[in-house]
Amino acid sequence: MKYKLGEICEIISGSTPKTGIPEYWDGTQKWITPAELNEDTYIITDSIRKLTELGVEKAGLSSFPEGTVILSSRAPIGKVAIAGCEMYCNQGFKNLICSEKINNHYLYWFLKGRTE
Template sequence: MSEKAYTPRPLRTAVSDHVGGGTPPRQVPSYWKGNIPWASVKDFPEQAGVITDTQEHISLAGLNASASNVIPAGTPLVCTRMAVGRAAMPSVPIAINQDVKALFLAAGVSVAYLLKLLQFVQPRAEALAVGSTVKGIRIQDYLNIDVPIAETNAQPIIAAVLDTLDTAIHETEAIIAKL
C-alpha cells in the first residue's frame, strides 16, 4: 500500500468505535466449553484472515461473568497484546478476550480495506509495543498510527488487488518450498 497516493491520517479516522473483551474465571467449569466461540490471540492467523471458529468456547454464564463482549460477524478484530497488530475478521458472532479489540468501521470505510490497513500497520504496531515479558500496545497508540485512507469508491478495488497479490505471493512461496 503506498502512502504517497493518499494523505496519511490516523487509523482512528477509519474507526468509529472500539470494544475490548475479557476472560471468564477459569476455576468455574460451567463458564467454559459452552457454545459461544471465544477468540484469543492464538486464534489469529499470521496474515490477516478470517476466523471461522476458536480453540475455546464459553457459556452464556461465562460471558455474563466476564468483561467479554460478543462481536458481530464481519467486524475487524486486532490483537493488542502478544501477537501485536495481528488482525482478522470473524465469520460468525464471537466473544473476545482482553488481548483483542473489535474495531467498528467509520462511515465510508470498507471492511476489506480496513483489514488491509490493519495488515499494513502491523509492523509499526509491533515496533510501538512495550513490555519486558509480554509486549502490548495501548489502543489509543494503535489508532494514532498514520495510514493512507483511500476514497470510499476506491477502497474495495484496492483491497481486491492486494488480495490478488497476496494470493500470488503465497502460491509462489508454496512452489518455491516444493522445489
C-alpha cells in the same frame, strides 16, 4: 482524508472469565485469543475454546458482529482478522466495528500492511 480509528469504528475489547469455574467453559459461544491468529488468518469463523452463557454474563462480555476487524493488542501484537460470525474475545484484542465511513476489508488490509 485522515481519521482516527475511534472516529470511524466502535472499538470494544473483551475479557476472560475465571478459568477455575467449569460452569463458564465448554459451552457454545465462540471466544478467541490472539494465539489463534496467524499470518494467513483472514476470516475467522471458529474458536478453540467456547464459553457458556453464564461465562459470558459473569465476565461482562459484549459480542462483536460478523464483519468486525479484530486487532491483537497483546502478544502477538498486530495480528489482524475479520470476524466471520458473531463472537467474543479475551482482553488481548481491540475489535473495530466499522461504520459506514470505512470498508472492513480495506481496514483489514490497511492494518495488515502496517503491523510494525
